[in-house]
Amino acid sequence: MPTIFKSMKKLVKPKLKSFLIFLSLFFTLLIPIFSNSIIIQTKAADAEQVDYIFSNANIITVDEANPLEEAIAIKDGKIHAIGSSEEILAKYYTDEGNTLHSNDHTIMPGLIDGHTHLMWSANYGGFETLQGAQSIAMAFGYTTLNEKGADGWDRDIQPLLDIEAAGELRIRLNVFPIYNLAFLDENNESINVERWYPDRGPILDPGRKFRVPGIKIYSDGAYGNRGLPAMSVPYTPEQLEAFMGTSVYGDLYMNQSTLNAVVKTIHDKGFSCAFHSMGDRSTETVLNAIEYALDGETNDNYRHQIEHNSFIREDLIAQAQSLNTIHSVRGYFPTYWQVEYAELFNETVLEWYVNRYSLPSEGLHAYLETDFTWEVYDDDDLSGSRNIKPFLHMWGLVTRKSIDHNGTIHTPLPWLAEHTISVEQALKMMTLEGAYAVKQEDYLGSLEAGKFADLIVISDDPLTINHDEIKDIEVYLTMINGTIEYQNPAHSIFSELGNTAVFGPSVGLVMISMIFGFLLILGMTVLKKKSK
Ligand SMILES: [Zn+2]
Known part of the structure; x- marks a missing residue:
């Protein structure tokens, strides 16, 4: 024994x-x-x-x-x-x-929407209270919203400052007030709004929930009553009819010399410029204006950024690389319209149309935009490309699939499937790149000791599950600044x-x-x- x-x-x-x-x-x-x-x-x-x-x-x-x-x-x-x-x-x-x-x-790190109108549209549309709007965003896992637009100081900025002062601002907000309106006057001139920025500089304190890192500038149209994206090639009569526009080369809101002067003034005040720019002719004008304002300096110090990037020529990607500009990419594409797009645009323009998906691989800074606004909010309808759901956008970035009004999933044709975005790249676009765009990459966007405790607990690992399951990932917990929100x-x-x-x-x-x-x-x- x-x-x-x-x-x-x-x-x-x-x-x-x-x-x-x-x-x-x-x-x-x-x-x-x-x-x-x-x-x-x-x-x-x-x-x-x-x-x-x-x-x-x-x-x-x-x-x-x-x-x-x-x-x-x-x-x-x-x-x-x-x-x-x-x-x-x-x-x-x-x-x-x-x-x-x-x-x-x-x-994973808390989600950063690099281009949204969640708080702005809540305020002007009366869809939600500001407190209610931020609660819904946090339930989707957002911890920071880069708001690309706000009107006058009294109407849009002061209410946000008030809820921050009352300790009721729970989500992080980076607001970019607008320089001009998103449509032209009867003489096709840009309509500039209240210019408060000469007196008040940017608000960049990394510890504050409310920041004003930059100014939004509309550089071209966006279909319908906003005019058309400014293109270097003429729109065909069929395209003008389909997009409800009249100008054959689209609508550039400011010519090169005007835009140069505007950008230089805003740049010199220490603000980043965020440009609405869809057409290739607009993006060319914007890149030239950024180059003029930077005057040989690197954009790393200024973080000027271009929104939408719907049509990008190869030579513009090269110019963007040399300037180190930052670009937004919509996650979710209306794949169910791909046949119509392929009929409307020639092969070259179709290539410009999908070039935005090549930006992360081209070494450019690229962040997720949802371009969300409450006017299009319908929790059950998953077809809208401006959907609030972050993992629907991630699924869109990675698979370029989308769901139509009837719930049918559409798979991309070869022209739309070009330029793969990996899950790793998509994760970075939804976190660290959104932080970089507002000079917060040392404080937010990744889980590293010393950074603010903004994180989410989610139901599945997007890196290991089948790509088609990414859209169904649920958010279980959202923590901002170490507080479970x-x-x-x-x-x-x-x-x-x-x-x-x-x-x-x-x-x-x-x-x-x-x-x-x-x-x-x-x-x-x-x-x-x-x-x-
Ligand atoms: Zn927008």
Whole structure:
């Protein structure tokens, strides 16, 4: 008989043996349930208290140096540390209930919409209160909105400053007030609006929720009553009819010398310029104006950015590369119209039309735009390209598929499928690139120690699931500045009652506790046998 069992035999009275077998079975079942607290007990004696810990998780950091991690500690609104579960749980602990062990969920940086009208259209349209609008955005996983448009100071800026002062601004807002209106006057002249910027510079404080990093400038039309995108090739009579326009080369809102002067003035005040520019002739004018304002300096210091980029010629991509300009790309394309587009545009223009999807691979900064506005909000209709749903846009970027009004999925034709965007590129476009566009890349957009704790917990890992499942990813939790601002009611992670959160204890711990229980049973059995 092995020595250990000899000594156990001395200690254990025969009548207790069956009770011990029961106990060992009981603990075999119980230990996995309490594996959560067992992990917590691995903390070192000098461990530091933090506000939240997510461990045993699948963390997509969007930090190229360290793309995947297991655990993250949050303290005082910032990412305190990120690393392996073992390391984080040894060094840090939280109040009971604020440590989540989850191998069922994916954590990624909070989403940044690089071009939206969510707050602006809520304010002018009366669709939602500003407080209500931000709550809906946070439920979709957005933690920062780059608002590409706002009218006069009193109407659009002051109300946002007021809710910030009242502590009611929960989402981060980067507002770009407009220089001119999105349509021309009866003489086809640009209509400029209130010019408050000479007196007030940009608001760039990285710690503030409300910032004004730049000014929005409309450079060309956008179909219908806004005139047409300014093109270097003439519109055909069929195109003019289809797009409800009259000008054969589209509508450029300002000529080169006017735009140069406008951009230089705004640039010199320290604002970034964000240009609405769809047609190739407009983008050419915009790039020239940026080049004029930069006067040999790099755009890295100024972050001038071009919205929409609907038709881009190859030579413009080369000019953009030399200037290091930033570009927005709509995630979701109305693929169900691809046959009509292919009939309306010749092969060259079709190539310009899909060139926007090549921008990330061409080494240019490119961020996601949803161009969302409440006028088009319909939660059930997934057909609109200005949809609010971020993972529908990600699915669109990666697959270029879309869903029509009847719910039918359309797959891209070869012309539309050109220029692949990877899931990794799409993730960056929806996070770090949106932060870069507003000079926040050192504070937001990736999960790195020292950055603000803006993150989301989502239902699936976009990097590993089938691309077609990306559109169905759900947001379970949205954290901004270390505060949990949203929890999905069907998948609450942190209980309000302060119960310790246990989601899927790690497989390793279950195995260890089962082996422990098995050894106990084996020991008892051997003991029983030998004692006979
Ligand atoms: Zn827009």
